[in-house]
Amino acid sequence: MDFVASLNLIAPEIVLSVSGLVLLLVAAWAGDKASRAISIAGCFVLAACFALVAPAVCAGVSGPDTLAFYGQFAADSFAGFAKLLIFAAGGAALVVAPPFFERYNAMRAEYPVLILFAVLGMCVMVSATDLITLYVGLELNSLAAYVLAAFLRADDRSAEAGLKYFVLGALASGILLFGMSLTYGFTGTTSFAGIRGALDGEMAMGALMGVIFVLAGLAFKVSAVPFHMWTPDVYEGAPTPVTTFFASAPKVAAMALTMRVTLDAFGHQADAWRQIVIFAALASIVVGALGAIGQANIKRLLAYSSINNVGFILIGLAAGTAEGAAAMLTYLAIYVAMTVGSFVAVLVLKDAEGEPVEGIADLAGIGWTRPAIGVCLMMLMFSLAGIPPLFGFWGKFVVFQAAVEANYIALAAIGIAASVIGAFYYIKIVKVMYFEEPADVVTGKSDWAHWALLAISAAFISPLGYLLTPWLGDLADKAAAALFVAA
Amino acid sequence: MEGFPILSVMLAVPLLGALACLFTEARQARQVALAATLVDLALGIVLWASYDIGGAQWQFTERAPIFAGFSYALGIDGIALMLIVLSVFLMPICILASWEAIDKRVGQYMAAFLFMETLMIGVFCAQDLFLFYIFFEAGLIPMYLIIGVWGGQNRIYAAYKFFLYTLLGSVLMLIAMLWMVNFTGGETSIPVLMATDFPPGAQTWLWLAFFASFAVKMPMWPVHTWLPDAHVQAPTAGSVILAGVLLKMGGYGFIRFSLPMFPEASAQFVWLVWGLSMAAVVLTSLIALVQHDMKKLIAYSSVAHMAIVTVGLFAFNVQGFEGAMLVMLSHGLVSGALFLCVGVIYDRLHTREIDRYGGLSINMPKYALFFMLFTMASVGLPGTSGFVGEFLSLAGIYQVSSVVTAVCATGVILGAAYMLYLYWRVAFGVQRNADAAAMPDLDLREWLTLGPIAAAVLWMGVYPESFLAPMRADIAALDARVARAAPDGDARLKIGEPKPAEEHSEHAAPAAEGAH
Secondary structure, rough: HHHHHHHOOHHHHHHHHHHHHHEEEEEEHHHHHHHHHHHHHHHHHHHHHHHHHHHHHHHHOOOOOHHHHHOOOOOOHHEEEEEEEEHHHHHHHHHHHHHHHHOOOOOOOOOHHHHHHHHHHHHHHHEEHHHHHHHHHHHHHHHHHHHHHHHOOOOHHHHHHHHHHHHHHHHHHHHHHHHHHHHHHHHHHEEHHHHHHHHHOOOOHHHHHHHHHHHHHHHHHOOOOOOOOOOHHHHHHOHHHHHHHHHHHHHHHHHHHHHHHEEEEEEEHHHHHHHHHHHHHHHHHHHHHHHHHHEHHHHHHHHHHHHHHHHHHHHHHHHOOOOHHHHHHHHHHHHHHHHHHHHHHHHOEOOOOOOOOOOOOOOHHHHHHHHHHHHHHHHHHHHHHOOOOOOOHHHHHHHHHHHHHHHOOHHHHHHHHHHHHHHHHHHHHHHHHHHHOOOOOOOOOHHHHHHHHHHHHHHHOHHHHHHHHHHHHHHHHHHHHHHHHHO | OOOOOOHHHHHHHHHHHHHHHHHOOOHHHHHHHHHHHHHHHHHHHHHHHHOOOOOOOOOEEEOOOOOOOOOEEEEOOOHHHHHHHHHHHHHHHHHHHOOOOOOOOOHHHHHHHHHHHHHHHHHHHOEEHHHHHHHHHOOOHHHHHHHHHHHHOHHHHHHHHHHHHHHHHHHHHHHHHHHHHHHOOOOOOOHHHOOOOOOHHHHHHHHOOOHHHHHHOOOOOOOOOOHHHHHHHEEEEEEEHHHHHHHHHHHHHHHHHHHOHHHHHHHHOHHHHHHHHHHHHHHHHHHHHOOOEEHHHHHHHHHHHHHHHHHHOOOOOHHHHHHHHHHHHHHHHHHHHHHHHHHHHHHHHOEEEEHOOOOHHHOHHHHHHHHHHHHHHHOOOOOOOOHHHHHHHHHHHHHHOHHHHHHHHHHHHHHHHHHHHHHHHHOOOOOOOOEEHHHHHEEEHHHHHHHHHHHHHHHHHHOOOHHHHHHHHHHHHHHHHHHHHOOOOOOOOOOOOOOHHHHHHHHHHHHHHEEE
């Protein structure tokens, strides 16, 4: 393994870090005036990285050739698949931000730079095959994210969100580090392959504690129950473009990381972690569904919805098979489209003065007064509820199929029955939008960029999405296979 | 007709119509919707005419592997054919029935109905397990909107109840489907699965999962409670489609999935089905007797009639299956027509309270005539469609269980009681209310909605062979499939002792002589 080959493998990350630093300098010299230009440049950088990663994903690369720096970093198609989703979500976060922040005179040149660094951190996370790489990527992402959450400095809620996120995130990082140190102590290595070899057969109590603490730390990052309490507060308080980002890209990264840690590093100890995952999955589905019912703020509701969705994704992990991993990736792809679409729809909702509308009661009757938003939101809600023929159904379908194939039928049955609870609050939004008399609150105009993103995600989750299933399924299968080749 | 994808076209026409309706004014939306449903009706007639009775079991098959995990496979047998014809026949009538009753958000209303039509046809012609599920489940969306947006006073509660009840019923079916496909190694074709023998132990669970879905859809007692709410709150045309076609999806599910795929489990659970059906016949008929709301009364009568369908299906013999199918078709027409009859007077007086009417045969004689015909058909008077189906169903179950027959036959008597009581209170007697007495008789549009159904009801009553012929081969195949599990009858038939030989001596003697 020579150095040049390693550098070749991390080309997207190099592009991201170099352009991030260059744009930071531009931001320092040109000031906030240049923020729109920097955002556009950031989009181009992400597009370039997308183009760099895409061929590897389509080819389904895997194996030793994809390992860089003596097995610390894997640029396989599994990481590639996750990176493509992260780039797409990061691009969406860049596109939606300027119209939102300019209203508060808060659009700063640092925003696109922070997004780029967060994306870089996530790329490192999904490619990590060593505990140290994992931690570096995770912290790079988290530090950028803490600042982003508090980006609207004048707004108390935003500052509170940033602080909460930071305190609880630091705590979770501590838990994760503790787990990592235990794992290192009992296995004598930080590389995933080494841990996998060492943790074979009967496991020492200390090593088991290591697994549990690592999983607890990761559960915080994916906001699975019982480590979910920060999610509604942070999602509600953070500026909506930032929430769009939080709900999509870091979820993908943390979930992909969890998959690699559990299926690769702890791959021989599936029986040890499976019960944790099953509990987290079912608890997330139920708590996410029940918590959402009483919410009056749509961002909080979507936060609970994301907890609920994480539960469904974890069902694929509980299966512990390549099919399960492929199903999780498919679900993540659909989830990103649904989440970005939902939050962009929230961004589109504005009152006559252009102030954002977040109260669910204010949506009354917009199905009739603003039919385009109404139809898009309705489709998104039914899709999140997993009602066919919308594409959200497909995500649930593949996950439950994987669980049934792995013979976890009771898990699948309980999970799907609990999804009916979730359907209640999604159709409640539809009820407010269509069955109630118009409240005429949402009257403001919106930026074309928001409309474009909303249209793209609505088209993706419409029944037309099913035409993508052969292609999406194929890519996800290859990516999951790459994960299991490494394992 | 070879090579022409008629089923896909039948799916596409209402879908395109629905999209067109979304972008048009009220007037054009009505015309577009009527045109689209009439085109589908014409295609349905072509389908029926070109269906080859006695030909291949699955006809008009189409297959396109454009999805991962399942395929776009369509095809029909005689059973599906008749249900598709019923759907396309009722749709233009529904559109006409909502012509004036719906005056707000007409485009969206018509779009929801046309989308519904696509999904209904899709349910009956899907030949892929998951494609079926998608069509089956997707129907929740338009129906939720139809009840919730255009429904009556308490529409939101009814819409929620309808949605969540049916969703909870069907999600477990999805898990069972996933298990079946996994068991067969990825086979999603319904015809193949119908011929697959699942292990009896697994059949029990699969049957229960499917039962959860179909029993709610059917609906069977005691999971029927969503139906009266949904019916009462839905607009007239919504009730017609709900009673006419959506309830048939439950029966179709039993006949397409539960019985042929899990014959042993079906036999194992006959007493559950019979018990619930008996309870439904007696209890919901009695409940119907005391209703003050016309729509609620008819809704409860639907539950009772659907119970006759389930006993017919779980009689495991040809008469039972044929009877169940005919009750479904007949009930689709008759209950649809009865809801239309309610709609006619509701449009005039805006109340469904039975006591607010009375003596309508004086000022609305033509209406009273139609209403009487459909009342009689619902009661099961010979010569109307209701009689043939109920008689065959009860004849089928009589071969298996006299007790069940005795209890279910009371449904006919109770049915006569509540329907005639309803008719008496609405159409006969003195004209108690001045406003009801001043209502005008049927107009042309209402003639056009009620007339065709009346003709179909009489046709099915007088010459049911037209409807039975396409289904006969499929029902025989189903009977052969489930024969191995059919429960024994309780009619302890005794083969009589042959008479002593002496009495036959005159005839037997020549033979005996010949033997010497």
